Amino acid sequence: MTALLPVLILLTSLVPAVITFFLDQESHLLRNALSLGGAVLKVALIVVMLFAVAGGAAYETTIPLAPGLVLLLRIDALALLFVSLSATLWLLTTIYAIAYFGTQPELSRFFGFFSLCVAATTGIALSGSLISFFIFFELLTLSTWPLVAHKQDEASLKAARSYLLYALPCSAALLWAIVWLESATGPVLFTEPPDLDGLDPMSLRAIFALFILGFGMKAAIVPLHGWLPAAMAAPAPVSALLHAVAVVKAGAFGVIRVIYDVFGAARVAELGVGIPLAVLASATIIWGSLRALQQHDIKKRLAFSTVSQVSYIVLGAALAGPYGMIGGLAHLVHQGLMKITLFFCAGIYDVRAGVRSIAGLNGLGPRMPWTSTCFSLGALGMIGLPPMAGFVSKIYLGIGGLESGAPWVLAVLAASTLLNAAYFLPLLYRLWFLEPSPDATGDENAPALVVPAVIATLGALGAGVLAASAVSPLGWATLIAERGDIR
Amino acid sequence: MSALVTLLVLPLAGAIAAIALPSPVGRTAALAAIAATTGAAIVLMATVAFQGMPRLEMGGWTPPLGIVLVADGLSVALIVMTALVMASAGLAARHAFAPGTAGERAAFGFWPLMLLLWSALNVVFLSRDLFNLYVGIELLSLAAIGLVAIDGKATALAAAMRYMIFALAGSLLYLAGVVLIHAAHGTLDIDLIATRTAAAPDGLALALMTAGLMAKTALFPFHVWLPPAHAGAPAPASAMLSGLVPKASFAILLRLWFDTMPDRASDGALTLIALLGTAAVIWGSLGALAQVRLKLIVAYSTVAQIGYLFLVFPLAGGASAGVPWAAGAWTGAVFLALSHGLAKAAMFLAVGHWMAVAGSDRLSDLRGLAQLMPMTAFAFALSAVTLVGLPPSGGFTGKYLVMTAAFASGQWAWALVMGGGGLLAAAYLYRPMAVLFARGAQAGAAPPSRARQAVPLLLASASVALGIASAGPFDLLAIGRPLAAEEGL
Numbered sequence A: 001m002t003a004l005l006p007v008l009i010l011l012t013s014l015v016p017a018v019i020t021f022f023l024d025q026e027s028h029l030l031r032n033a034l035s036l037g038g039a040v041l042k043v044a045l046i047v048v049m050l051f052a053v054a055g056g057a058a059y060e061t062t063i064p065l066a067p068g069l070v071l072l073l074r075i076d077a078l079a080l081l082f083v084s085l086s087a088t089l090w091l092l093t094t095i096y097a098i099a100y101f102g103t104q105p106e107l108s109r110f111f112g113f114f115s116l117c118v119a120a121t122t123g124i125a126l127s128g129s130l131i132s133f134f135i136f137f138e139l140l141t142l143s144t145w146p147l148v149a150h151k152q153d154e155a156s157l158k159a160a161r162s163y164l165l166y167a168l169p170c171s172a173a174l175l176w177a178i179v180w181l182e183s184a185t186g187p188v189l190f191t192e193p194p195d196l197d198g199l200d201p202m203s204l205r206a207i208f209a210l211f212i213l214g215f216g217m218k219a220a221i222v223p224l225h226g227w228l229p230a231a232m233a234a235p236a237p238v239s240a241l242l243h244a245v246a247v248v249k250a251g252a253f254g255v256i257r258v259i260y261d262v263f264g265a266a267r268v269a270e271l272g273v274g275i276p277l278a279v280l281a282s283a284t285i286i287w288g289s290l291r292a293l294q295q296h297d298i299k300k301r302l303a304f305s306t307v308s309q310v311s312y313i314v315l316g317a318a319l320a321g322p323y324g325m326i327g328g329l330a331h332l333v334h335q336g337l338m339k340i341t342l343f344f345c346a347g348i349y350d351v352r353a354g355v356r357s358i359a360g361l362n363g364l365g366p367r368m369p370w371t372s373t374c375f376s377l378g379a380l381g382m383i384g385l386p387p388m389a390g391f392v393s394k395i396y397l398g399i400g401g402l403e404s405g406a407p408w409v410l411a412v413l414a415a416s417t418l419l420n421a422a423y424f425l426p427l428l429y430r431l432w433f434l435e436p437s438p439d440a441t442g443d444e445n446a447p448a449l450v451v452p453a454v455i456a457t458l459g460a461l462g463a464g465v466l467a468a469s470a471v472s473p474l475g476w477a478t479l480i481a482e483r484g485d486i487r
Numbered sequence B: 001m002s003a004l005v006t007l008l009v010l011p012l013a014g015a016i017a018a019i020a021l022p023s024p025v026g027r028t029a030a031l032a033a034i035a036a037t038t039g040a041a042i043v044l045m046a047t048v049a050f051q052g053m054p055r056l057e058m059g060g061w062t063p064p065l066g067i068v069l070v071a072d073g074l075s076v077a078l079i080v081m082t083a084l085v086m087a088s089a090g091l092a093a094r095h096a097f098a099p100g101t102a103g104e105r106a107a108f109g110f111w112p113l114m115l116l117l118w119s120a121l122n123v124v125f126l127s128r129d130l131f132n133l134y135v136g137i138e139l140l141s142l143a144a145i146g147l148v149a150i151d152g153k154a155t156a157l158a159a160a161m162r163y164m165i166f167a168l169a170g171s172l173l174y175l176a177g178v179v180l181i182h183a184a185h186g187t188l189d190i191d192l193i194a195t196r197t198a199a200a201p202d203g204l205a206l207a208l209m210t211a212g213l214m215a216k217t218a219l220f221p222f223h224v225w226l227p228p229a230h231a232g233a234p235a236p237a238s239a240m241l242s243g244l245v246p247k248a249s250f251a252i253l254l255r256l257w258f259d260t261m262p263d264r265a266s267d268g269a270l271t272l273i274a275l276l277g278t279a280a281v282i283w284g285s286l287g288a289l290a291q292v293r294l295k296l297i298v299a300y301s302t303v304a305q306i307g308y309l310f311l312v313f314p315l316a317g318g319a320s321a322g323v324p325w326a327a328g329a330w331t332g333a334v335f336l337a338l339s340h341g342l343a344k345a346a347m348f349l350a351v352g353h354w355m356a357v358a359g360s361d362r363l364s365d366l367r368g369l370a371q372l373m374p375m376t377a378f379a380f381a382l383s384a385v386t387l388v389g390l391p392p393s394g395g396f397t398g399k400y401l402v403m404t405a406a407f408a409s410g411q412w413a414w415a416l417v418m419g420g421g422g423l424l425a426a427a428y429l430y431r432p433m434a435v436l437f438a439r440g441a442q443a444g445a446a447p448p449s450r451a452r453q454a455v456p457l458l459l460a461s462a463s464v465a466l467g468i469a470s471a472g473p474f475d476l477l478a479i480g481r482p483l484a485a486e487e488g489l
Helices: A002-021 A028-054 A077-101 A107-126 A130-148 A154-185 A201-218 A227-233 A236-245 A247-263 A265-271 A274-293 A298-319 A322-353 A369-383 A389-403 A408-433 A447-465 A473-483 B003-020 B023-051 B073-096 B104-126 B130-148 B154-185 B190-194 B202-217 B226-232 B235-243 B245-260 B267-290 B294-309 B312-316 B318-322 B326-358 B374-388 B394-408 B412-437 B450-468 B471-478
Strands: A059-064 A070-075 B055-057 B068-070
Touching: A002 A028, A002 A059, A002 A070, A002 A107, A028 A077, A028 A107, A070 A077, A070 A107, A070 A130, A077 A107, A077 A236, A077 A247, A077 A322, A077 A447, A077 A473, A107 A130, A107 A236, A107 A247, A130 A154, A130 A236, A130 A247, A154 A201, A154 A227, A154 B394, A154 B412, A201 A247, A201 A265, A227 A236, A227 A298, A236 A247, A236 A298, A236 A322, A247 A265, A247 A298, A247 A322, A265 A274, A274 A298, A274 A408, A298 A322, A298 A389, A298 A408, A322 A369, A322 A389, A322 A447, A322 A473, A369 A389, A369 A408, A369 A447, A389 A408, A389 A447, A389 A473, B003 B023, B003 B104, B023 B073, B023 B104, B023 B471, B073 B104, B073 B235, B073 B245, B073 B326, B073 B450, B073 B471, B104 B130, B104 B235, B104 B245, B130 B154, B130 B202, B130 B226, B130 B235, B130 B245, B154 B190, B154 B202, B154 B226, B190 B245, B202 B245, B202 B267, B226 B235, B226 B294, B235 B245, B235 B294, B235 B326, B245 B294, B245 B312, B245 B326, B267 B294, B267 B312, B267 B318, B267 B412, B294 B326, B294 B412, B312 B318, B312 B326, B312 B394, B318 B326, B326 B374, B326 B394, B326 B450, B326 B471, B374 B394, B374 B412, B374 B450, B394 B412, B394 B450
Parallel strands: none
Antiparallel strands: A059 A070, B055 B068
16 A cells, blocks of 8 residues: 555546546536545645655655666655645645636646646656656656647747747757766666766766756756746746746756755765856846846746746755755745745736736735735745745755855845845835726635635745744755755 | 468458458458457467467478468567557548548558558568568568559659659569578578578678668668658558558568678678668658648658667667667667557548548648547647657657667767657657647538547557556567567666
8 A cells, every 4th residue: 555655646636637638628517526636635645644754654666667767656755845845736726727717618628738737747756766757757848838838829839839949958958868877877766876986077067967957947047948938928827837836846856856866965066066056046046036127027027036036946956065955945845835826816916907017016905905915925925034935945045055165145145135126026016005097997806716825825924934843844854854865 | 270370361361352342341351350360469469478489380391491480579569569550540441441432443442452561561570581571571562552552643653653663673672682692591591591601692682681671661862752652642551651661671670680690780881771860860850840741741750760760770789789788779679660650650540530621731721620639639749759759658768778778888979869859850740739739710521530539549549658568568579589688777
């Protein structure tokens, strides 16, 4: 039974995905029941396992493919951190998406790929070997494409094309890296350190660079970030999926796996590749913020903000020290909670008030108080105002920078905070302090849209306020670091 | 009756019945033969997997006097893939060549030609005698040419003519090589030749046979006949021509270079073969990018995909044969051949459905068809995943095995071709996908029933399943291999 648990968790989204594809467009009830049922079941299974893993248990399932191609699903503390984030946010996003789409056409296709996407993300989280990771990583790429293209208009198709244009060459680089590495070391399992002595340092550096190229595209590291702002043409639930639940997170998670479980922090330092990556991540943090300042569309500003924020995770991983790692891991969760709040709210402004541009936010605060409060709290969290979750991440990343002998990280964090404030505060000012335009309309009588946003906000708030407790993301990240699940 | 003989005789009997019996009965006989042969193929696979390789000495004569048929792992893998494609093409043809919908001549000619083609394929996969193989590929080419010309249109006849010139030239070259071998060694049995003492004309004989088989496989630069022939035939015929026919001559090449005369594999020759494969990948992909008709895109894609198969020669042959990953490369190439067969057949059958609805295969006329026929669109997408080589699919497993061998033996340039070819495939397959998924005018004709749409989807799923459940086929392919493939990684 315990050996099957990883597979069961995967099936909670794979089975609904497959069935949904064959449903008629009109069977709304059955489809919604499948999506919600799978999401609830998955959260329940994960809660059960959280307690077991906190007590030291690990679950493992191996499915042999051809020799050398081992599909290994494994649940350890790190896997669980990511999978519990994506499962919780998936549940929220499913509720939100059902309300968002109502009875629009092509929903069976949408929810089918939506579930497939989450199945792929779950697979990525649970992968115990490089090749399993790659298989699910590519499944994610493919299942996201129809979601980005969902509206099937010119802009969506263009965004979807741009997504593949970035994704496929980078996945070729990733496969190249994996095959190069494994042809020298044999199959790489995350639990056993591969023997890298068979490769000379230059080859190892090249392999590391190929890995970063492969994962960096999904993590939207500059200059591989162009697809992410373009993808805001997709519906709001898809944006939530891209920015918080699945795609960019998968990229960041891949960077973490490669640094800690494939190369090992010590080897990364020895090869001298950690600091260049940290510099690249810092450049992305600043560049994303600068570009966000120039946007006039809410979702586009949020998208550039993601470019900037996801690199916090990469930065934490690249510093390759305990504090940086804890900060990066915690930010994986924090950023997800805050960014999904912001995208939920942006979607509500769009469908309930017809507002997409920043100028349209004037005076919406009093008219849509719940949405606007959530949006404001999410934005303040992104800036890093205590006691929101973003503050905790920044503290740990700063200490991590000092610890790894890179004090300039503090300057990057400070500059980023100022820039975050510069592009988020004007929005809050418009929401609460400016007079609405006379013809403005808008209400928030859509509990299925608002409640997920409120829950996500409470999560982001709780992650910050309760950071010291063992059940917070920070507490869990500390557990991972202390236990040495990551080397 | 031995299962081996069943596989040769059943389709042949079906072909004769389809000609001799009056129209509705003949058709039923052909369909019955298809079902029976498919069953026999699966039985044979089970036999090989669980009981070992059946061997039949025809008329009781042992080589060098007689001819022997053997089913090893490679044979049954190809035979089962052929059966799946044939059965699907047969299901599609029930409607495409229903009395009244197609021309009288096409409706009459399709079934015997198809069954003859099948019989010839099985001969090639089972024979262990160079002359018997010649008979097989000759019969194969004739049936294939007939299928290309079946519509009777002027363009189809021209394409068939061009095909015939290449096919006959190829046969002649192959036959010349066979004659040299017979003159030097007095036997044509593959296993006996493998144990011969080398003779002077061996190199020339191998070169002649290889050139002939390359022409029949449509390897660059002998590929020019393929796109018009495969794109001009009716969809069920194209599925067989593109998915199956090139695999027959490729299988003979595998046997020649790895089983019959591995000692003659010089590094220069192996590199040259792989370079031709590389050129095919690039040229076929660029050709596919330039087309505006979907069937031509799919046909050019076959030129490119055939190129991949030839990368195996320097990776598993010659000096590389001793490397532990060589067996993996060989298996990887067969995985690529199998998954390409299934996926390409699925693609042609899907395109056939769309042409029936839209009346043409121009990309501009296919706009928005995914909405009308989501199942076929999904089948096309799954096939594209296999052809690009993305996980989890048979194409990925093959690609991974070949790439690993390339890195392990230090010949990383071939891995670059593999990776770059995948990107090119993504580029040329993206165009039709984007058109299908765009919002657009809906065509007038009613879409085919869900059951008929399911046929290409099943084929495409099989090509993906080959990757998900790759351990079984991997072990099957190792049966009868002198260099057991158990090493892998």
